Amino acid sequence: MRRPTAPILLAAVLPTLPVNAAAQTETDPALSEWEVPWEGTRPRDPYVAPDGRVWFVGQVGHYAAVLDPESGDFRKYDLGEGVGPHNLVVDDAGIVWYTGNLQHHIGRLDPATGEIRRFEVPHQAARDPHTLVFDSKGDMWFTVQGGNLVGKFWKETGEMRMVEAPQAPGRGGQMTSSRPYGIVVDSRDRPWIALFNSNHIATVDPETFEMKTFELPEGSRPRRIGLTSDDTVWYVDYARGFLGRLDPTSGALKEYPMPDGAGSRPYGMAIDGDDRIWFVETGIQPNRFVGFDPNTEDFFTSTEVESGGGTIRHMYFDPDTNTVWFGADTNTIGRAVLPPARKRVS
Secondary structure (H helix, E strand, O other), rough: OEEEOOOOOOEEEEEOOOOEEEEOOOOOOOEEEEOOOOOOOOOOEEEOOOOOOOEEEEEOOOOEEOOOOOOOEEEEEEEOOOEEEEEEOOOOOOEEEEOOOOOOOOEEEEOOOOEEEEOOOOOOOOOOEEEEEOOOOEEEEEEEEOOOEEEEOOOOOEEEEEEEOOOOOOOOEEEEEEEEEEEEOOOOOOOEEOOOOOOOEEEEEEOOEEEEEEEEEOOOOOEEEEEOOOOOEEEEEEEOOEEEOOOOOOOOOOEOOOOOOOOOEEEEEOOOOOOOOOEOOOOOOOOEEEEEEOOOEEEEEEEEOOOOOOOEEEEEEEOOOOOOEEEEEEOOOEEOOOOOOOOOOO
């Protein structure tokens, strides 16, 4: 069901110049950060729209906002008190879709008119929609962390279908949510999900809606997830400090210990057009932006985040500009201009 709201207020602010850090070597990214003008609002989960502007949510400030990286201008769209937006994506028409994490809905924001429509998640346990991702048809899969669900959302009709994830052992032996968290969609339109409260990764058959899980080493806690061009699944193990590779056909695993060890807390993650893996180690301050090359199997760069980062939770790769965007708990939106891929030695 959808519920229209009254047009929202727009707030434009003076341009903000980024804090730039030049790349130190030819293999390092060049990081820049823009200070978000609304203090203490936890800007997060940026997404590059077709017009090149960068949308993000203010999780604590209950807004969606857009940054023009050319001018430094910000514009804010209030979503309503207590919505707690967690994530957003932007479709080809420039419509913004977000998860209302505190009010169990997916929202549709039309930036041209300011109109918001809310699509309530039709499941009693679906209290906290988490992360959205498009499939090839422009519809969306999403995770529900506390509610222990994975959902499919058809944007033209508003229909949703939910799949329950397996439970995981909690404190005192009680079974609880496996916390479906990071999510990506492969070339066959299958979603892959990190079950953060367990040592498992899951996938859902888009025709039958049957879920299949893959076991990771004991103690693993996969948080974010990515796919290389061959549909190989990569994940960051937040608890043990590893980058992991999962073969989606055989289930075979390979792990690589993080440069800063078990306490590195890898979190935000993206994969670029050359299949290089990028992630942020958040267990250290300042956070470190790290690159890994699957072809050479080495961590080839590690760069400090100028603002410190606090915790960088989610990242987005823009193929048109070869950049990775991120939001930081230091109230910034950041951009990493990636280095060219290294030449392969035959």
